[in-house]
Each structure stands twice: as C-alpha cells, then as structure tokens.
Amino acid sequence: MLEVRNLQKVYxxxxxxxxxxxxxxxxxEFLVVIGLSGSGKxxxxxxxxxxxxxxxxxxxxxxxxxxxxxxxxxxxVRSRIGMIFQHFNLIPRRxxxxxxxxxxxxxxxxxxxxxxxxxxxxxxxxxxxxxxxGLTGKENIRADNLxxxxxxxxxxxxxxxxxxxxxxxxxxxxxxDPATSHSVMQYLKKVNEELGVTVIxxxxxxxxxxxxxxxxxxxxxxxxxxxxxxxxxxENWFKTIYGEEAVEVTIN
Amino acid sequence: xxxxxxxxxxxxxxxxxQMKSVILALLLDTFLWTYVSLxxxxxxxxxxxxxxxxxxxTWNQPITALVVGGxxxxxxxxxKFSIGRATQGLYDLDENKSIMKEPFTLLGLFIVFLTFxxxxxxxxxxxxxFLSQSGLTGARRIFTALFQPNLGILEPALFxxxxxxxxxxxxxxxxxxxxxxxxxxxxxNLMNGSxxxxxxxxxxxxxxxxxxxxxPLVWAIIFSVWVGIGPFxxxxxxxxxxxxxxxxxxxxxxENISNGPIEAITATGAHPVQVIxxxxxxxxxxxxxxxxxxxxxxxxxxxxxxxxxxxxGIGTMLMQYQGLAKWNEVGLLVIVIxxxxxxxxxxxxxxxxxxx
Ligand SMILES: Nc1ncnc2c1ncn2[C@@H]1O[C@H](COP(=O)(O)OP(=O)(O)OP(=O)(O)O)[C@@H](O)[C@H]1O
Ligand SMILES: [Mg+2]
Numbered sequence: 001m002l003e004v005r006n007l008q009k010v011y012x013x014x015x016x017x018x019x020x021x022x023x024x025x026x027x028x029e030f031l032v033v034i035g036l037s038g039s040g041k042x043x044x045x046x047x048x049x050x051x052x053x054x055x056x057x058x059x060x061x062x063x064x065x066x067x068x069x070x071x072x073x074x075x076x077v078r079s080r081i082g083m084i085f086q087h088f089n090l091i092p093r094r095x096x097x098x099x100x101x102x103x104x105x106x107x108x109x110x111x112x113x114x115x116x117x118x119x120x121x122x123x124x125x126x127x128x129x130x131x132x133x134g135l136t137g138k139e140n141i142r143a144d145n146l147x148x149x150x151x152x153x154x155x156x157x158x159x160x161x162x163x164x165x166x167x168x169x170x171x172x173x174x175x176x177d178p179a180t181s182h183s184v185m186q187y188l189k190k191v192n193e194e195l196g197v198t199v200i201x202x203x204x205x206x207x208x209x210x211x212x213x214x215x216x217x218x219x220x221x222x223x224x225x226x227x228x229x230x231x232x233x234x235e236n237w238f239k240t241i242y243g244e245e246a247v248e249v250t251i252n
Numbered sequence: 253x254x255x256x257x258x259x260x261x262x263x264x265x266x267x268x269x270q271m272k273s274v275i276l277a278l279l280l281d282t283f284l285w286t287y288v289s290l291x292x293x294x295x296x297x298x299x300x301x302x303x304x305x306x307x308x309x310t311w312n313q314p315i316t317a318l319v320v321g322g323x324x325x326x327x328x329x330x331x332k333f334s335i336g337r338a339t340q341g342l343y344d345l346d347e348n349k350s351i352m353k354e355p356f357t358l359l360g361l362f363i364v365f366l367t368f369x370x371x372x373x374x375x376x377x378x379x380x381x382f383l384s385q386s387g388l389t390g391a392r393r394i395f396t397a398l399f400q401p402n403l404g405i406l407e408p409a410l411f412x413x414x415x416x417x418x419x420x421x422x423x424x425x426x427x428x429x430x431x432x433x434x435x436x437x438x439x440x441n442l443m444n445g446s447x448x449x450x451x452x453x454x455x456x457x458x459x460x461x462x463x464x465x466x467x468p469l470v471w472a473i474i475f476s477v478w479v480g481i482g483p484f485x486x487x488x489x490x491x492x493x494x495x496x497x498x499x500x501x502x503x504x505x506x507e508n509i510s511n512g513p514i515e516a517i518t519a520t521g522a523h524p525v526q527v528i529x530x531x532x533x534x535x536x537x538x539x540x541x542x543x544x545x546x547x548x549x550x551x552x553x554x555x556x557x558x559x560x561x562x563x564x565g566i567g568t569m570l571m572q573y574q575g576l577a578k579w580n581e582v583g584l585l586v587i588v589i590x591x592x593x594x595x596x597x598x599x600x601x602x603x604x605x606x607x608x
Binding site: 075076078090102104106110114 | 512513515534537
C-alpha cells in the first residue's frame with residue numbers, strides 16, 4: 001500500500017539526511033524503523049506525509065506518487081495518514097475533546113471549525129476513540145494537565161479520528177517511563193490488530209522492537225542497511241546498525 | 253607548534269569574510285577619526301577656546317574632517333590604535349595583558365570623554381543660570397502655585413482625563429485586529445515556507461519598522477493637520493503607533509512558539525487557516541492579552557503627551573493653562589494626570605500578573 005522508491009532528502013543547510021531509501025509497506029504491517037540518532041528516521045516519516053518535501057525519489061501511497069502534490073490534494077493525502085510524535089504535540093490549553101476533534105479538521109469547513117461548530121456525529125466518534133484509548137471521563141480536562149502517557153493516548157485518539165490508512169509514530173515512547181511505554185505500545189498494537197491500521201513506528205529500544213514489530217528496517221547515515229524480521233537482528237547486525245561500541249539495554 | 257596551527261589555517265582561508273572585516277574596520281576608524289577632528293575643531297576650538305557664539309559653517313569643514321580622518325586612519329591602521337580592528341577581532345591579543353591597557357581602549361575612552369565635554373557644552377549646562385536669583389524666585393512662585401491646586405476646575409479636568417482614557421482605549425482596540433493580522437505576516441517561522449511568503453514578510457517588517465520609528469507625537473501633528481485638532485487626531489496617532497508596536501510584539505511571540513502543535517495539526521491534513529487557529533493561536537492568546545493591556549496603559553500616558561500638541565483630552569487642557577501661566581490650574585491637572593497614570597499602571601500590572 002506504500003512504496004518508497006530511492007528517496008533522497010537534502011536539507012537547506014546541506015545535510016544529506018536520506019540517501020536513496022527504498023522499501024515497501026504492506027497493508028496491516030507493524031513496521032518499525034530503527035537506527036542511531038541522526039540516521040534519518042524522523043526525516044523519513046516526515047517525507048511520507050510531506051511535513052518535509054523529499055528532494056527526489058517517489059512515495060507511492062494507494063497507487064499515487066504523492067511527492068509532488070500540492071494544496072488540497074496533499075491535504076487529502078495527509079488526512080489519510082495519522083501521525084503521533086515523541087513530545088505528543090497536543091494543542092495546549094485546549095480540552096481532550098477538542099484535541100481529539102482536531103483530527104477531523106480536514107473534513108470540517110474552516111469557518112465551522114473556527115467557531116467550534118463540530119458535527120454531532122464527530123463528537124460522538126471522538127468520545128468513542130477517547131474510550132478506546134482508556135481516557136473515558138477525561139473529555140473536558142485540559143490536555144496539558146494530563147500525564148505523558150495519557151497525552152500520548154490523546155494523540156493516538158486524534159490520529160484515529162482521521163480514520164487513517166497508515167499511522168506514523170515518531171519515537172512515540174521516547175519521553176515515557178518503561179511501564180507507560182508498554183501501555184502506549186499496547187494501544188498502538190491494538191490499533192494495528194483490531195482496527196487494521198498499518199503502523200510505521202520509529203523506536204530506540206530493541207526489546208520493544210522484538211515485542212511489537214512485524215517487520216524491521218534499519219537506517220544508518222541516511223541509507224537503508226537492514227530489512228527483515230525483528231528476531232533476526234543478531235549480535236552482528238546489532239553492531240552493524242548501532243556501531244561496534246554499542247551494548248544493548250533492555251526495557252521491560 | 254600546535255598552538256600556531258589554527259592561526260596558519262586562518263591565514264590560508266583569508267577570503268571574503270576577512271576582506272569584509274578589514275573593510276568594516278577601515279570604515280569604522282575613518283568615521284571615528286572624522287568625528288574626533290570635527291568635534292575638536294568645531295566645539296573644542298571654535299566654541300570653547302575662541303568663544304565664538306555663531307561660528308561659520310561651510311560644507312568644506314566636514315569634508316576636510318573626512319579627509320583628515322581618512323589620513324589618520326591610514327597612518328594608524330597598522331598600529332595598536334585601530335578601534336576598528338579591535339572590534340572586528342583582527343588583533344592577536346596578548347591574553348596576559350589587560351584589555352584596559354591596550355592603546356585602542358585608551359583611545360576609545362578618550363573619544364567618550366571628548367563626547368562628554370562637547371555634550372556638556374552643547375546642552376548649555378550652566379550652574380550660574382540654574383542658581384540665579386530671578387530664576388529661583390520664578391521657580392518658587394510656580395512650585396508654590398502647583399502645591400495650591402485650583403480645585404475649581406476638578407470637574408472639567410476629570411472629564412478631560414476620561415476623554416484621554418477612552419481615546420487610548422479606542423486606539424488600542426481599533427489597532428488590535430490590524431496588529432493581530434499583521435503579526436502573522438511579520439513572523440518569520442510562518443512566512444519562510446515560500447518565496448512569496450518571505451517577500452511579504454520583508455515588506456510588512458519594513459513598514460512596521462518605518463511607522464514605529466515615527467514618534468506618536470509626530471503622527472499627532474500629521475493627523476491634526478489632516479482631520480483637525482482634537483481627540484480624533486490623537487486617537488489616530490496612537491492607533492498607528494499601536495498597530496506597529498503590537499504587531500512587532502505579536503510576531504516575536506509567534507516566532508517563539510513551539511513547532512510541535514503546528515506540525516501535528518498540519519499532519520491531520522488541516523487547511524493552513526485551521527493550522528494557525530488550532531496550532532498557533534492557543535499558544536499566543538495569553539501573551540497577546542498581556543501585551544495589549546500593557547499597550548493600553550502606555551497609550552494613556554502617550555495620549556496625555558499627544559494632547560500637548562492638540563490631540564485633545566487632558567494634555568490639551570494642560571497646554572492651554574500652561575500657556576496662560578495659570579499655575580494653580582496646572583497644579584491640579586498634574587495631580588489628576590499622575591493619579592490616572594498611577595492607577596492604570598497598577599491595574600495593568602495586576603491584570604497581567606493574574607492572567608499569566
Ligand atoms: N529541519 C532540519 N534542517 C536541517 N537538518 C536537519 C533538519 N532536521 C534534521 N536534520 C538533520 O538530518 C539528519 C537526520 O535527522 P533525523 O531527525 O531524521 O534523525 P533521527 O534518526 O530521527 O534522529 P533521532 O533519533 O535523534 O530523532 C541529522 O543529521 C539532522 O541534524
Ligand atoms: Mg527523530
């Protein structure tokens with residue numbers, strides 16, 4: 001459903017962050033992207049939903065190359081791809097409900113959304129997603145008053161509100177403690193298995209990768225150097241991906 | 253050996269950057285020496301030593317000074333007397349020697365001293381006049397009158413003060429929507445997405461800086477010719493100045509916001525206007541409110557000053573009584589103005605604290 005072909009990204013300051021990355025993502029996969037800090041993981045995800053514009057190469061999403069789309073057409077693509085972030089990126093000083101509803105902005109008219117006139121059915125849907133991520137009863141609490149794990153779950157609900165085909169997750173648990181990390185990963189797994197949403201997720205901890213990924217790709221210096229099953233990442237591969245000095249830390 | 257390597261490398265890479273520094277240093281030195289020659293001749297020599305009241309001025313003088321300045325610069329550029337080279341970091345300084353003992357520092361201090369002497373002279377500071385007999389009696393008369401305010405005009409004075417406060421309020425309120433919109437166009441992080449955006453950014457910034465650099469007092473004079481003397485002219489003057497000041501503050505606030513929510517809202521496929529409304533606005537409302545209240549407070553004070561040139565309100569009243577030398581009335585007005593300013597100041601700081 002998603003084909004990335006020879007993707008290159010050179011930032012304005014000359015950093016060559018992606019040097020010709022190609023891979024496929026199939027419907028229903030839980031694909032995890034690993035690699036050292038600075039290897040280009042975030043850049044890759046942001047090129048897929050065009051928060052960044054790739055320098056060259058193609059991203060075929062549902063049969064259409066989206067790298068050159070503009071205006072309403074790229075917005076329509078984005079609306080079908082959800083995204084969650086390391087720092088949650090919720091709207092501060094707004095309620096959980098408003099934050100979740102903001103996931104349906106692309107299909108709400110500008111004027112209505114600004115006036116806060118959300119369609120009744122969207123409100124009902126938002127409440128259902130808030131239930132799904134286990135935040136029942138917290139609809140009217142300010143989002144920035146929640147704990148980190150709860151905020152990330154609001155972010156998941158916001159992404160679900162888009163009815164996405166793919167969910168991009170950029171280090172979704174990197175600022176959470178181990179227990180909370182697992183709970184958030186469980187929700188992502190649930191979204192993947194029960195709602196059938198394809199997930200592409202950047203992760204740092206291999207123990208999480210082994211537990212949740214159905215397939216893994218590894219980036220190093222902007223190049224794709226590994227593609228395979230999570231359990232096939234042995235000692236040697238680990239050292240290739242993370243460098244000779246690296247020692248694996250686990251999180252339980 | 254190893255300590256020398258960076259210096260060697262510096263020499264090798266002496267390119268555009270180095271050129272630019274040298275040119276800047278030369279220009280600065282020339283300017284300073286021209287200034288020194290001109291001050292030494294026109295103020296120290298002609299006015300203070302010769303005691304001339306109205307010395308001749310011809311354009312040959314500054315030009316000569318420029319030539320002299322240029323010559324001195326060339327003569328001293330390669331000694332330790334070049335302030336230009338010092339500011340551009342072109343000296344290899346001995347770290348053990350205090351910078352206060354370097355020749356260029358001493359030269360700098362001398363120029364400051366020269367400016368101070370010339371400044372004293374130009375401001376016509378005269379202890380004799382300050383303490384003269386007739387002067388002191390005059391001052392005493394005004395002060396005693398000021399301390400016996402004429403309460404008879406309290407009522408019109410209060411009305412005039414209310415007029416001033418309203419004028420400031422309306423000026424702030426009317427400036428608000430303009431400043432709000434312009435703030436977005438003057439925020440670099442929102443506008444640098446495209447070339448058109450950047451062009452708009454630079455144009456808006458230019459006009460904001462231009463209107464802001466013209467004092468409200470000058471705007472008031474312009475508008476009092478345009479729409480006639482009165483509160484309307486004062487209001488317009490304050491409004492123009494408030495628009496540009498607020499837009500500048502707003503845009504700086506926008507430039508400081510976190511990019512996360514903007515990214516997240518963009519990623520949902522939202523329209524750019526929705527991105528601003530949901531990604532930017534929630535991050536800026538409170539600081540905006542605080543700036544705006546502060547602006548109103550400033551505007552009340554400025555409205556008083558603007559009144560002095562005919563912008564209406566209590567300032568105009570003050571000017572009229574002062575023109576008639578009615579010092580008891582002036583005394584009352586000063587008290588009313590001081591109270592209004594104090595109350596506004598207090599209230600605005602309390603409100604701003606409360607909404608933090
Ligand atoms: N906006 C940007 N402008 C310029 N260079 C950037 C930008 N964003 C990232 N880079 C550079 O691109 C390279 C890849 O960065 P990226 O953020 O994709 O790495 P990452 O794998 O996500 O790292 P991390 O694990 O630290 O998040 C880095 O060298 C980074 O400095
Ligand atoms: Mg990253």
